[in-house]
Amino acid sequence: MKVLHVITGLAAGGAESQLRLLLQHARHDADVVALYNAGSVADQLRADGVPVTDLGMRSNTEVGAVLRLARLVRRGRYDVVHTHLYRAGLYGRLAARLAGVPVVVATEHSLLDDQLEGRPATRPVRLLYLAAERLGRRTVAVSSAVRANLLGWGIAADRVVTVPNGLDLDAVAFDAGRRERARSALGLADGAQLVGAVGRLHAGKRFDELITALAPSLGRDRQLVVVGEGASRPELAALAERLGVATAVHLVGEQPVAEVLPAMDVLVSPSHYETFGLAVLEGLAAGLPVVYRRCPGLEELDAEVAGAARIGVGDALLPAVEDALARGAGDRTCPPALRALDIRSVAARIDDLYDELHDDPAGRGGRPGRRRTRTGPRVGQRSQPARREDR
Template sequence: MKVLHIITGLGVGGAERQLQTLLRRLPARCEVVTLSNPGPVAEALRADGVPVTDLGMRGNRDLRALPRLVRTIRRGRYDIVHTHLYRACVYGRPAARLAGVRAVVATEHSLGEHGIEGRPLRRTTRALYRATEKLGALTVAVSPTVAGRLDRWGVPAERIEVIPNAIDPARFRFAPAARRVVRARLGLDPDALVLAGVGRLVPGKRFDLLVRAAARVPQARVVLAGEGPEAEPLRRLAAGLGVADRVRLVGECDGPGVAGLLSAADVFVSCSPEETFGVAVLEALAAGLPAYYAACPAVQDLPPGEAPGARRIDPDPEALAAAVRREAAAGPRRYPVPAAVHRYGVAAAADRLMALYGRLHTAVAAPRPPSMLLASAFPPPFVFPSPGPEPPRTPEPAQRAGGGPR
């Protein structure tokens, strides 16, 4: 089976890293098209032997990308086209159908209650998403939480399938040697209490709460992995609170870098009040860390007791500071890798995705003329709305000194 994955960009983000993780396990011939930004994940995919094509798209309104994408799909003679992230779905699903591919699946990575990938959910955003969704065969939700949001948008239940995000627990196993090396590189004392955060440095992630909490706990040090427009505001906040020497922003990190950071840390914190999954929390649990989160569907959607090292907290600096003080009093500790982490193993996710591909490939009927396909999805007098300006996506290394909702 030959599969083309279309993604908006390949910087170090949660969806991007998730694609890389899955492609290492999928028993299919996979190729990738990135609409723009062939960043570090593109290099990593090529190193893994996955062909990557950069479409060179110049923005959401670069409509020239659509015929280029149609030609790319036709030349490749793909059995399945799989799209990831908003812009790739908006362009990829019509392009696939125009190219004669009817087995079109999308993964919805980042649909929140009030935004999608940092983009406000305006009427035109939702209309364009809904219209192009009709050109696909199925949408994969990365959690039951996301499936519920799709349902409330009006996506038919039979066109939604939950396949949770995946994690390779072995890649994040605690490594004492990495702990020593990363702490030395960052200038952190061996006995310092280190709080780690991983994700895009954007307002919605609320890393400012972590900085404010650390200011209330003198022995705490903060290390944030990620890039984004909030980097400078966070530095100014740390300086204003008198803790600039206790806050490290280490920039964008890939998977191995995140693993090293988690080994160096004592506590993981995710202050984001809205997440679609929460891979970064699972990675922290795989490293044996106590993990505090404001929202994490990956844990919240599970039966109680499957993630004893994870604790939900209010996104409030004093509540977080109180939790950090308790961790300081308990001293450094590592938990056994919990059942929650193993539940989301990458091998199981790859098997489920391949089974889905097989069903779609078998079920699709003979191709119909592109004009009929477009007419059914965009009945007159439909006006193709503009996606609007592309918000900055500094990956979440994931999510991410090592990455997301990451």
């Protein structure tokens, strides 16, 4: 089976890196189209052997892009089109319908509390979203919280399936050698505590609040590292300078999070708005104590996960961090409950969804379709590539 993934952009971000991780473990052949901004994740996908096309959209109202995308879909003779993020959902599902693709799926990564991709979902946005949804067969919600929002918008329950984001448990497993290298690269003193955070540098992640809260305790013996890139970098750097802790705050940019997690002694997620909370789960999978405010992916697990400490939106961060550091990280093993989120099982569930829909083209037990499956890795694809930062 041949699958085309359509995503709004491929700069560093949670949905973008999750797509890359999914394709590393998918059993079907896949190509990727970015509507615009084919950034660092596009380069990573190409290094994995995944063909990536930048559609080159210049504005969000470029209607001609739909026709260009439909021609591309038609030439590729795809069995499945899978869209990711709002703009790609609009353009990708319409283009797939124009091209006559039998199976159209979308993943909803970022709808929560009537916010879509961190912005209020206005009435026009909702109407466009619902119109585009009718052009597809299924919407994949990354958490039950996201599913509940979709149903609240009026999408039929049988058109929504919940499949969580996946974790590359092998990549984030604790490694003592990586811990030593990462701490040396940061110039940490022996015995210094390292508080960590992971995410795109933008206001919604509340890293300014984290820096402000920790500032009184930061210095030679306790430092903060933030893995991620984004528009808020200058403001965060200026804040650290103003508070007199610039030498203890490391904004290390976009890099494989698995290389930095071992150096941390606690991971903190100060964000109030998370549709899944991948950084929280990766920190726990790396055996870290984690302080967080919201993580649907964790809260919807059937079992309790040791090391996770949830605090309220109005609760102070510093006391919770002090408590987590006092508890320590233990033996740094992955909690058993997180095995259910291993990327291999998550990718298999997505592939099974494609097969189910392709074998029922009419949506009511129609004639099985043709399958073209791939049993081995893509030529040139690394079996265990490094992960990158932002969730």
